[in-house]
Amino acid sequence: MKADYGWNEPYRAAILETDDAKLPHRLKAAKAAIDVRLHQWQSDHGGTPEERQAISDALAGLMGLRRELEARSQSAVCRICKRPIPLEDCKLDENGKAVHESCYVEAVLRLVANRSKAEQEPGA
Template sequence: MSSLPKWQELYEAAVLETDRSKLKSRIEDAQSAIDARLRELETGATNYADQREELRNAEERLQTLRERLLSG
């Protein structure tokens, strides 16, 4: 069992996916998990600036994957 957060597991699965027929689904799953984690962080009193930045960076990389999927 992985010690990574769920969003990160799904993000890594998307980034490492080599089967183009599965990539769209992997990207969508990762984005949903990232969105859910960002919502969780918004409701907390603690400042999670580092984690928010990590999540935003992951979103940018997923967007790049989406663009490559659509162009290729």
């Protein structure tokens, strides 16, 4: 038998939402409903181990959804680490490809390190 918790409905609405424009609101509503439940636990009974497990699964699910949504709504994906880039951290490399500033700096440092190594070992 599957227990029906108060936060189930907003949670299901979030995981079943297919419209990216509505998803942020659904995620917020589901998270809020779970927060309310967690708050209740602190004041009265602590809920069942089953519900606790269900909540931790639900929170992980919501986090995954949020990451997917962020990834979809980002137009830029880092050429180096393949992760989405927040607009404020977006840099273009020498080929005009989007990269994280930190990834780009690392790549340049690696390149410089390799080059100076090659210079020290001529004919290697």
